Amino acid sequence: xxxxxxxxxxxxxxxxxxxxxxxxxxxxxxxxxxxxxxxxxxxxxxxxxxxxxxxxxxxxxxxxxxxxxxxxxxxxxxxxxxxxxxxxxxxxxxxxxxxxxxxxxxxxxxxxxxxxxxxxxxxxxxxxxxxxxxxxxxxxxxxxxxxxxxxxxxxxxxxxxxxxxxxxxxxxxxxxxxxxxxxxxxxxxxxxxxxxxxxxxxxxxxxxxxxxxxxxxxxxxxxxxxxxxxxxxxxxxxxxxxxxxxxxxxxxxxxxxxxxxxxxxxxxxxxxxxxxxxxxxxxxxxxx
Amino acid sequence: xxxxxxxxxxxxxxxxxxxxxxxxxxxxxxxxxxxxxxxxxxxxxxxxxxxxxxxxxxxxxxxxxxxxxxxxxxxxxxxxxxxxxxxxxxxxxxxxxxxxxxxxxxxxxxxxxxxxxxxxxxxxxxxxxxxxxxxxxxxxxxxxxxxxxxxxxxxxxxxxxxxxxxxxxxxxxxxxxxxxxxxxxxxxxxxxxxxxxxxxxxxxxxxxxxxxxxxxxxxxxxxxxxxxxxxxxxxxxxxxxxxxxxxxxxxxxxxxxxxxxxxxxxxxxxxxxxxxxxxxxxxxxxxxxxxxxxxx
Numbered sequence: 001x002x003x004x005x006x007x008x009x010x011x012x013x014x015x016x017x018x019x020x021x022x023x024x025x026x027x028x029x030x031x032x033x034x035x036x037x038x039x040x041x042x043x044x045x046x047x048x049x050x051x052x053x054x055x056x057x058x059x060x061x062x063x064x065x066x067x068x069x070x071x072x073x074x075x076x077x078x079x080x081x082x083x084x085x086x087x088x089x090x091x092x093x094x095x096x097x098x099x100x101x102x103x104x105x106x107x108x109x110x111x112x113x114x115x116x117x118x119x120x121x122x123x124x125x126x127x128x129x130x131x132x133x134x135x136x137x138x139x140x141x142x143x144x145x146x147x148x149x150x151x152x153x154x155x156x157x158x159x160x161x162x163x164x165x166x167x168x169x170x171x172x173x174x175x176x177x178x179x180x181x182x183x184x185x186x187x188x189x190x191x192x193x194x195x196x197x198x199x200x201x202x203x204x205x206x207x208x209x210x211x212x213x214x215x216x217x218x219x220x221x222x223x224x225x226x227x228x229x230x231x232x233x234x235x236x237x238x239x240x241x242x243x244x245x246x247x248x249x250x251x252x253x254x255x256x257x258x259x260x261x262x263x264x265x266x267x268x269x270x271x272x273x274x275x276x277x278x279x280x281x282x283x284x285x286x287x288x
Numbered sequence: 289x290x291x292x293x294x295x296x297x298x299x300x301x302x303x304x305x306x307x308x309x310x311x312x313x314x315x316x317x318x319x320x321x322x323x324x325x326x327x328x329x330x331x332x333x334x335x336x337x338x339x340x341x342x343x344x345x346x347x348x349x350x351x352x353x354x355x356x357x358x359x360x361x362x363x364x365x366x367x368x369x370x371x372x373x374x375x376x377x378x379x380x381x382x383x384x385x386x387x388x389x390x391x392x393x394x395x396x397x398x399x400x401x402x403x404x405x406x407x408x409x410x411x412x413x414x415x416x417x418x419x420x421x422x423x424x425x426x427x428x429x430x431x432x433x434x435x436x437x438x439x440x441x442x443x444x445x446x447x448x449x450x451x452x453x454x455x456x457x458x459x460x461x462x463x464x465x466x467x468x469x470x471x472x473x474x475x476x477x478x479x480x481x482x483x484x485x486x487x488x489x490x491x492x493x494x495x496x497x498x499x500x501x502x503x504x505x506x507x508x509x510x511x512x513x514x515x516x517x518x519x520x521x522x523x524x525x526x527x528x529x530x531x532x533x534x535x536x537x538x539x540x541x542x543x544x545x546x547x548x549x550x551x552x553x554x555x556x557x558x559x560x561x562x563x564x565x566x567x568x569x570x571x572x573x574x575x576x577x578x579x580x581x582x583x584x
Contacts, residue, residue: 028392034384035398038462042404044428045416057426101310108307117304120312122579127319129571131519133540134564137547137556138325161318168311193303222409224522225540229548239522242411246418246526253419253426260412271407272400279470282463283512284578287471287505 042264049257056253070258080259083241087263089152090227090237091220094159095213101160102167103209107197109168110175111183121172124165125284132162132225143230152235155227159220167216170281174208175201211277214270218278221267238263323564329557336551349558359559361534362542369453369538370517374510376457381464381509386498388465389472399469406462410522417455418444418527448528448535455523460516464509471505472498504577511574518567539563 036043048056050066074080109117139158140149148154178201186200202209224239231240242263245256271278279287333345353359388399405413421428422443430440443451475498483493519540524530530537530545537545543563547556 024392027387027390028394031387031390031392031395031398034387035401038458039401039404040428041413041416041421041458042408044420045412048420056420060428060431101314104307105311108304112304112307114304118579118582120308121582122575124311124315125578126571126575127315129515129567129574130319130323131515131540131563131567133519133521133543134560134567135322135326136543137329137553137560138322140547141325141553142322161314164311164315164318218407222407224410225519228411228522228525229544239409239411242409242415243522243526245415256415256419260416264408264412267409268404268407271404275400275403275466276470279467283467283508287467287508 042268045257046261047257048254049261051254051257053251053254056257057251070254071262074255074259074262078241078244078255078259080241080262083236083238084262086152086231086235087221087237087239090155090159090235091217093152093156094163094220095216097156097160098163098167098216099171099209099213102164102171103197103202106168106171106175107201109172110178111180121169124168128162128165136229139226140229148230150231150234150236154230155235155237158226158230159223162223162226163216163219166219166281166284167212169284170212170215170277171205171209173280174205174212177208178205208277211274212281214274215278215281218267218270218274326557326560326564329553330561332554332557334553336553345554349554353555353558353562358534358537358542362537362539365449365534365536366518366538366540368449369456369520370514372453373457373460373517374513376453377460377464377513378506378510380457380461381468382499382502382506384461384465385468385472385502386494388469389475403462403466405459406466408459410459411526413459414455414523414526417451417458422451422454444528445532448532452520452523452527452536455527456517456520459523460513463513467509468502468505471502475501508574508577511570511577514570515567515574518570519563539566 044060047062049070050068051064052067052069055061055064109121143149143154148157182204183196183200186196191199221237222239224243227237227239228243231237242256242260245252245259330349331345331347333341333343333348335341384402388395388402392398419427422430422441424430424440424442424445427440427443429443433440441447480493480497483497488496520538521540521544524536524538524541525544528536530541539559540563543556543559546552546559550556
């Protein structure tokens with residue numbers, strides 16, 4: 001009996017089967033209630049976005065006639081599209097530059113390691129631990145004096161630098177996992193470094209590069225320290241736009257919900273897709 | 289084969305250098321320039337509202353800051369915020385990781401729902417909680433407590449710091465869960481099974497097998513969270529603006545007030561230096577741990 005590998009807890013008798021079954025039902029109930037409680041604020045926000053403003057502040061109710069009023073309001077009155085465009089430009093712009101700078105660096109670390117590689121990696125990681133607020137004053141003054149305040153360029157620069165260590169680190173771990181023989185074979189066939197990178201390395205590690213890019217997009221999209229402090233209106237991304245709901249006039253819950261739902265939906269879906277890589281990037285490989 | 293490797297070393301070194309140069313140079317600038325400026329300003333008399341008053345201030349800014357009761361209130365709040373959020377997310381995250389490791393119907397979807405708050409931008413989570421959840425008369429929590437006959441709580445005026453803790457913990461609990469769930473996957477099932485055969489109950493298995501296995505992942509979660517939680521900003525900015533009084537002003541928010549509301553560059557920089565020192569104390573341990581892992 002004991003030799004039975006029991007991942008499925010092989011039932012020994014009817015009562016054993018019953019108790020296993022009821023344990024499973026209990027776990028299902030518990031697991032789902034916990035998950036639903038945690039998810040509830042998001043669910044409620046999505047729901048409120050489809051209510052009228054008066055229904056939004058009425059007693060909580062699941063039954064109401066859904067309307068797209070708030071979505072239309074948010075688009076028409078506050079110019080949601082402009083902020084969304086800023087978010088897209090800043091998130092993808094910074095990710096593009098971070099990848100551009102990080103790929104050669106990670107390539108060198110993975111395939112041409114020297115004695116200093118490990119030190120460099122750790123030093124890069126440590127720059128990520130500098131608290132933003134510690135350098136708020138100089139960055140603000142530099143931005144003021146160079147006209148970068150409230151510009152997309154300014155935010156792209158900050159986010160590129162902010163995410164660079166994570167991007168280098170993640171790419172490094174993906175490149176290192178790549179079988180070296182393939183690159184060797186390419187070199188034997190007379191491929192130059194550039195050819196090697198473009199025709200062998202990049203296509204083979206594309207999934208890794210894509211998930212690194214996605215993580216960088218997610219982090220930039222949700223960043224709310226620099227966006228709140230360095231932008232006012234022109235370059236304000238969605239994080240800053242949503243913050244403008246903190247001191248509104250009149251009824252605003254349905255509009256806040258509609259705007260929030262649109263702001264988080266793309267990232268929520270990307271997040272669901274990249275959970276695993278997320279762990280790798282956020283813990284610098286310290287948890288596998 | 290070996291010969292090409294050996295001769296390629298110096299060329300490789302040069303190539304490594306040129307490939308590394310952009311990333312290293314940029315990060316070096318990104319670190320040194322603002323850091324140097326913060327340090328420099330922290331010893332200067334520099335207020336944007338008083339352009340005439342400039343010059344070397346010695347330790348004046350630090351003295352002013354360290355004798356300011358606001359700093360100690362902010363330090364206390366920072367400590368409470370970090371401490372409570374860590375306690376909730378680490379304990380909760382561990383228990384949830386154990387729960388979501390069990391097999392049950394629809395586990396995959398339940399997991400996805402539970403980690404979702406981590407992907408919500410901080411301004412959205414703060415405002416959704418402040419309004420739809422915690423509003424004293426129309427919020428869901430008020431409705432819940434009234435429907436069981438209890439008076440509604442006016443969260444942000446009677447329990448301001450607790451409210452912030454709840455919001456921040458809601459955002460970071462999924463982070464702890466995500467990391468710990470990943471760590472759980474490498475738990476040796478045979479060992480658990482063997483312990484069960486020897487008559488160990490689920491509690492004993494948790495304390496003597498699961499918890500020791502998660503030790504390393506838990507410390508990573510603690511350190512990463514500490515670095516982020518030390519400088520929580522957006523959640524306070526959109527809900528309480530540090531108030532009422534100084535009740536929810538943490539170190540990051542105090543520096544923001546000094547810098548961008550009072551325009552007192554000198555004092556704000558001194559505060560920045562303190563924040564950097566605090567973060568670095570944590571960072572040293574984290575970097576060491578990662579370095580150790582890199583050797584494996």
